[in-house]
Amino acid sequence: MDKLEKAVVLLSGGLDSTTLLHHVKKSLEANEVYALSLIYGQKHARELEMATWQAEAVGVKEHRLIDISFVGELLQGGSALTNASIPVPNLADLAENQLSQPPTYVPNRNMILLSLACAWAESVGARSVFYGAQAQDQYGYWDCTVDFVTRINDVLALNRQTCVTIEAPFADYSKAELLKIGLGLGVDYAHTWSCYRGKEQPCGACPTCVERMRAFEAVGLLDPLDRE
């Protein structure tokens, strides 16, 4: 594979996108990495601190944090991630039928995020946008699937001058497999944040906390955020 000249990485500061950032810089040896963090709710200030830390740690060319919290206002009662009055559920409390679209779903979120990342890529001359979709999110979010990425790329292929392609190299990996890759790359997971509730300590019960916990269990390690 040719060395990447420039790449945009969508970086939330969570486990998946942080691993992706290190993968793009260290394994794919991208020369210039442009990290984009989009703030769209209030619960994730912790994630963004982590994103900033990680962007500095790998030495990106540029890290942009952009406030798109108007999305939360636009979607009003839309989602537990943007509306503080809708509680974030515990994974154990999610009914079977909610697994196909949990209350943490944000309408059309990933098309919004990717369209901005692709616009930035086009303007800095990067041909690739890296997106941390992984296999376990595909059950709940239609916009985390391989089909979704393929079809967005079909749209982008119409560009007459600068075609940008979305790459989702972890789309078939479980969180545990992803964690193994990141540990191999020396990622410091004490500086990542996954909990949807965004308090001082991870809650340990929301869907993303439970998935993170299981991933660390699967690789036989303790989560460095787990201080009890």
Added chain:
Amino acid sequence: MDKLEKAVVLLSGGLDSTTLLHHVKKSLEANEVYALSLIYGQKHARELEMATWQAEAVGVKEHRLIDISFVGELLQGGSALTNASIPVPNLADLAENQLSQPPTYVPNRNMILLSLACAWAESVGARSVFYGAQAQDQYGYWDCTVDFVTRINDVLALNRQTCVTIEAPFADYSKAELLKIGLGLGVDYAHTWSCYRGKEQPCGACPTCVERMRAFEAVGLLDPLDRE
């Protein structure tokens, strides 16, 4: 055709989207119209005043104006529409090779606008987003083409609960045909704005001014904005 219950209309305040707004409310008889105006540069404050006037004139359920001018910052030197230091060209000065992508092109603009409109549609329970693409923009902008709309709809079709579809009923119409439809619907074109330069009076020379002028000529009328 069934009467539309709810519809989102992307409304810039220009000739095309204003005609579309009236078409959706009066011809398609949409019960509740949600008009969305997105501010992404500084040159179009006039357009937005017009959008507000037109939204009131047809009696929309809700009109949202959202400032996405961070897009202009993200794209830095990207486009004459978001960067005041890049001059808007006169149509007559555009070289042949610039016609396939003029300096007024904003990277991936329409995917950004449509992704936001579709998110809003999903959250208010509207199944249709109306988009004022017309035939004459297809030469210059890959993201104004029928193929573009078709492929975005292929992405949206993956949604597991609330499929939103983008409708571009004027995609095959010239600006003059569109103007005829609008005049038939009683649109007051004194309250629309097309000029890219956004001064007190339309400049009469930028690509959109020239196209507007030709459309009025083709229907044998004087543009009400043309006061000389």
